[in-house]
Amino acid sequence: MTTQDNSNQVPDGCAFVIFGVTGDLTHRLVIPALYNLAEAGLLPEKFCVVGVTRKEMASDDLRESLLQGLRKYATRPVDDKVADQLLYCVTAISADPSEPDSFDRLRERLEKLEANRNTGGNRLFYLATPPDAFAPIATELGRAGLLEETSGAWRRLVVEKPFGTDLASAKALNDHLLGIISEHELYRIDHYLGKETVQNILVLRFSNGMFEPIWNREHIDHIQITVEEKLGVGHRGSFYDKTGALRDMVPNHLFQLLSLVAMEPPAHFNAHAVRSAKADVLAAIQIQSEDEALRNSVRGQYTSGRIGDSEIPDYRSAKDVEPDSTTETFAALKLSIDNWRWAGVPFYLRTGKALSGKRTEVAIKFKQAPFSMFRCTPVRELSQNYLVIGIEPVEGISLQFNTKVPGPVIAIDGVEMTFKYKDYFKVAPSNGYETLLHDCMIGDNILFQRADGVEAGWRVVQPFLDAWKKAGAHGLQIYRAGSEGPEDADELLTRDGRDWRKLG
Numbered sequence: 001m002t003t004q005d006n007s008n009q010v011p012d013g014c015a016f017v018i019f020g021v022t023g024d025l026t027h028r029l030v031i032p033a034l035y036n037l038a039e040a041g042l043l044p045e046k047f048c049v050v051g052v053t054r055k056e057m058a059s060d061d062l063r064e065s066l067l068q069g070l071r072k073y074a075t076r077p078v079d080d081k082v083a084d085q086l087l088y089c090v091t092a093i094s095a096d097p098s099e100p101d102s103f104d105r106l107r108e109r110l111e112k113l114e115a116n117r118n119t120g121g122n123r124l125f126y127l128a129t130p131p132d133a134f135a136p137i138a139t140e141l142g143r144a145g146l147l148e149e150t151s152g153a154w155r156r157l158v159v160e161k162p163f164g165t166d167l168a169s170a171k172a173l174n175d176h177l178l179g180i181i182s183e184h185e186l187y188r189i190d191h192y193l194g195k196e197t198v199q200n201i202l203v204l205r206f207s208n209g210m211f212e213p214i215w216n217r218e219h220i221d222h223i224q225i226t227v228e229e230k231l232g233v234g235h236r237g238s239f240y241d242k243t244g245a246l247r248d249m250v251p252n253h254l255f256q257l258l259s260l261v262a263m264e265p266p267a268h269f270n271a272h273a274v275r276s277a278k279a280d281v282l283a284a285i286q287i288q289s290e291d292e293a294l295r296n297s298v299r300g301q302y303t304s305g306r307i308g309d310s311e312i313p314d315y316r317s318a319k320d321v322e323p324d325s326t327t328e329t330f331a332a333l334k335l336s337i338d339n340w341r342w343a344g345v346p347f348y349l350r351t352g353k354a355l356s357g358k359r360t361e362v363a364i365k366f367k368q369a370p371f372s373m374f375r376c377t378p379v380r381e382l383s384q385n386y387l388v389i390g391i392e393p394v395e396g397i398s399l400q401f402n403t404k405v406p407g408p409v410i411a412i413d414g415v416e417m418t419f420k421y422k423d424y425f426k427v428a429p430s431n432g433y434e435t436l437l438h439d440c441m442i443g444d445n446i447l448f449q450r451a452d453g454v455e456a457g458w459r460v461v462q463p464f465l466d467a468w469k470k471a472g473a474h475g476l477q478i479y480r481a482g483s484e485g486p487e488d489a490d491e492l493l494t495r496d497g498r499d500w501r502k503l504g
């Protein structure tokens, strides 16, 4: 998604430098996204990919490994010619941030490649490494002069998630990176913003006249944001056990959804205005005390169970997970936004692993009809209207409303009208990263997080982190893998006279 009509713009020539090129993200998402861009004719002719690894690696070996990854993870059949053209641009270079000399050698080799490929000196550095390497790599890039702008060429630094592990570390990382590179050159990735259905929240709200007048506390009862996954922790125990569901999903992905749904209309459709409106609404979320945070949250951890044909082992028995771990694999929160649009409208958020289904959605529940003139159905029995923005697996929008059941007497039932992307648009499947990478290469950061937005998100989450840490095992609910999560998550809503939208 670009702010100008430049979605078909072929970026300037550039060097695309990937740190962590031997890793999972590069193979699973980055190279397949570059392939999709190449197939769409959206990569520059004057282009090279530099794969940085701390190992000694021949370029041919790297190309072979990336090709295997592409075949495994591509979202569409791989055209050998396009793949060959892309992989021909790949060169492996060794550099390790703990060995500063290696970055000087990286600069020399990069300059030669740039001259050969005539890339014009533009450089995009993509940090697809574990987060503790972000700051050291940026430091070395700065020290070795790789980020210095020369004769109008641009420099951009793309940083993966997670951006910090709490408010203090996110601030420290922002301060560190912004001491080396400017905000407009820094691209903090959140892959949710690469999803069509997430970008469509802006279009739904601000290109239709009918929603904005009712998009407020007068008409909306509450909003639910759900990201449920069937997958358990799998092989990511060493990362996940230190992280947990709250840090892994809420300040980034769920808050992206929340901010797009709750933001004020931006004054312009550009990166500054949209990111300011998003940061403003995050800054308006009420900061809870630790006691309030405990009252307004539920955390759970899955134990063994069955999902479809698969037996899911207990979370605590997963590789690299502490046997007495109190890390949450499920989190539910109730938040309030203190502004004129949303005062009194609760936002309920939930996310978890090893649940019965895969579902990502934003459900907006409207207020009850003020009275019922139908004697068959008292007002309390009329279903309330839901507008559901489906992100996954259903990509689309559905509206639930009441209708007359055919027949000689009046009877009322709730029905659903659904728009599905796949029924309307014949687009090749993407992995979401191609939009983000294309935007980086053309210099549009509307879909990337800004420092103030990141910090506002962590500020909201911090009391929950602190309160849960102090509570330890106390209050951690155990739920069965394949269930709908801890029962107390229902209680978070039923005590307010509400309930979660059921799966399906």
Ligand SMILES: NC(=O)C1=CN([C@@H]2O[C@H](COP(=O)(O)OP(=O)(O)OC[C@H]3O[C@@H](n4cnc5c(N)ncnc54)[C@H](OP(=O)(O)O)[C@@H]3O)[C@@H](O)[C@H]2O)C=CC1
Pocket (backbone or CB within 6 Å): 019, 020, 021, 022, 023, 024, 025, 026, 028, 052, 053, 054, 055, 096, 097, 127, 128, 129, 130, 131, 132, 133, 160, 161, 162, 191
């Ligand atoms: N995998 C995924 O699906 C997703 C990953 N992410 C994020 O992407 C980033 C990378 O994840 P992923 O690819 O899964 O991780 P991996 O561990 O698979 O790969 C990371 C690579 O980074 C390199 N690396 C490791 N430590 C250092 C270091 N100290 N300095 C420099 N390079 C280092 C290693 O390559 P070498 O040894 O060759 O130098 C390694 O192959 C993480 O921040 C993750 O949170 C985000 C969304 C999804």
Ligand SMILES: O=C1O[C@H](COP(=O)(O)O)[C@@H](O)[C@H](O)[C@H]1O
Pocket (backbone or CB within 6 Å): 227, 229, 248, 360
């Ligand atoms: O970033 C992450 O996101 C995935 C969920 O992404 P989705 O696009 O499948 O909804 C999650 O599984 C993972 O733990 C987290 O690190």
